[in-house]
Amino acid sequence: MRPTLVFLQTQCLLCVFVGVCVPDVVGSLPHALPWHVSCPSRCVCQIKPWFSPDSVYHEAPTVDCNDLLLTKLPLPIPTNTHTLRLQSNLLSEIDTALLHRLPNLTDLDLSQNRFTRVRTITQSSSLPSLLSLHLEENHLSRLPDGSFSSLPTLQELFLSHNNVHSIAPGAFTGLDSLLRLHINNNRLTTVDPRWFRSLPHLEVLMLGGNPVEVLPERGFQALKSLRSLVLGGMGLRSLAEKALEGLEGLESLSFYDNRLTKVPTQALRRVPGLKFLDLNKNRIKLIETGDFRDMIHLKELGLNNMEELVSIERAALENLPELTKLEITNNPRLSYIHPQAFLQLSRLESLMLNSNSLSAVHQHIMLSLPSLQEVSLHSNPLRCDCLFHWAAKEASHPHSEDTQTDARTARMVRFIQPQATLCSEPPELRARRVREVSSREMSASCLPMIPTSSLPSYVGVREGGKLVLHCRALAEPQPELYWVTPSGLRLGPAPSHASKHLPAPAPCHSLTASEGFNHTSASSASPSQDDTPCNPSRPYQLLPEGTLEMNKVTPSEAGLYTCVAENALGADTRSVTVGVHGREKKRKRGVAANIKRYPLYRADARLEVREVGQHYAILSWQTGRNFPSTRLSWQAIYSNAHTPTYTTRILAGTQSFNLTHLQAETFYRVCLHLGVSEGAKHSGRRSRESKKTHCVSFRTKDVPEPQPSLQLSPELTSTAVTLLLLALILLLLAGQGWDTEGAGKYHSTVLQDIKSPKALVVNQKTEGSNKHTPEQSDKLLLHQDC
């Protein structure tokens, strides 16, 4: 049911564009009047309402011979016939001499017949009054030069739904008055600019439904009067910069149902007069910054029914002073609209956002649209938390009076279908109407949430192809996003909260552009090589809003990628398995071959104690691989007492952790549990080795004796080192005594490292997260003091 509705809506949108929604008006006009004339047998002769192509009303003597299985013209046709309808017959040729005797023939409908050659109709007979010729749904295949030269007054020519695959350059010569040309749904594969040279007054051109994949540059340049151009359903993948050059009067343009992957911004800049633009049903993934900028006459924009659209970026629509209606609906993966996506849309009244995957519409969006009157948000998985305060029952902002006024303004906006605009998060507000939830019920904090619709759990890419992964998250405050590659590299902004005491991460010298990226070497890096967080310029590219791009993907880049969105309140993570499909022609080998080609990473990690204080210890580790579901557990060890084990989840890409709230002078055993279970369902083979545990033990520092001389002594550092060494010796003993699993292997490294601490990043800001049972969910709530 829904697709039909959508289709109808679109058709209606189109016909509004094209200006043919006249039939609605007909109902209120006088019906057919009797016409007393000798009428051909079985035909109906009446005086009927008729509109000229320029919408002037006429009372037209009409002969209606539709659906009569006619193979030739019926006789006698009254000489003052204005409209002759011969739709749905079996005509393949007609006696043109008979038509010649109808000096007032204005509208001739020959649609749904069996004409194969247009010349059989237009040949030798001049039809001096004919304004409208219908030849839809015939069997025409080619239009030779001068096909219509006997129709000098023709204003409308309908040739859609034929088999036309060839049009001679001069086919339309002589159609000086033509206003409307429909040649949609034929078999044209190219557009020849010469066709249009003889159509200086053409206003409407329907060219859709032809398998034209590439439009020529300046193809429509001759159409100086064109107002409406419909290029729907053509298979267009992109548009040359000058494809629309010269269409100075163009007001309405439809690219409905093509394969565009980007908004054809450059081409659109050549049609500054555009008022209506339909980009529905294309393969556009992102509406990017500047895609619609300075289109100063644009009134309505449609971005509906796009299977692949995931995000509307910052300043995607900017300075569109005439835009009144914006439709972005039925995009099943659209989960993110940047809070500043819409800038300077001073006249936008109607914002349709229903039936997407949006979890929220940021208050900034509402506040940035001063003329907004109505918004439709139903059929979205809305989260009724702080991001939706603007819509709450009684929007209250304790911060300032201004925001209160703003919020009230936002609240004035009418919701379309408020009864269907429901919360789907949090669970306690599920199925409540957004407009009926009070702001008190909406939580004040907004954890980052990566919508599942933007990032599937598996993405396949061809070897040598381009991999694009989109990760977006809405939260308040705005979250920071980063990616972790299969080899455990963190890509993205450096952690802003990294300790100032520690040196910045070393640049990834093993990953320079000239050498390319070698996973094997990265994973087997020698201990002296520091391949902790870095931002290689190649082959990865991280776009500002959180998209990871990679050109020329090789099989070694397959594996688990994890996106992390983090703000001061917490974090959300989501992993995607990337499979690289080989280029071999043998399809059969398919999956099996691919799995073999997965790079094999050892599930190894070097867990080290970097620094120990009285009440904290900094642990760090290195893995040659992304372990998105890693946990750290710790336990105080007393000789004769059982103590609880604490566990915390570690964010992907994190390589160190500050354990806090420890007891002084106490032995601790810490274990790192590496896991890839999250999102790795597609690589069942690896799940066997997906759990590895590495442990170390240490002792926290002693509480110093109150000795002022020691505190002021310049030898403090060396004293500390001595203390530390003491602790470490104890640790070694501890490691040998209690740890059979692995800590023993690392003692020499630990000693080395403490003496010359290397680059280290503390990514965790979990303060005192000594939480007994961690949440199994991916969401990580930080600042959870016990």
Ligand SMILES: *[C@@H]1O[C@H](CO)[C@@H](O)[C@H](O)[C@H]1NC(C)=O
């Ligand atoms: C054609 O139309 C004109 C104007 O409506 C009218 O005067 C004339 O008689 C018509 N011709 C015939 C053959 O009916």
Ligand SMILES: *[C@@H]1O[C@H](CO)[C@@H](O)[C@H](O)[C@H]1NC(C)=O
């Ligand atoms: C990657 O590293 C391995 C082992 O270090 C080496 O054998 C191989 O040639 C390297 N590949 C590239 C493309 O550099």
Ligand SMILES: *[C@@H]1O[C@H](CO)[C@@H](O)[C@H](O)[C@H]1NC(C)=O
């Ligand atoms: C680790 O946590 C302790 C206690 O909160 C703090 O004093 C110390 O500075 C932290 N170390 C780093 C490197 O962040």
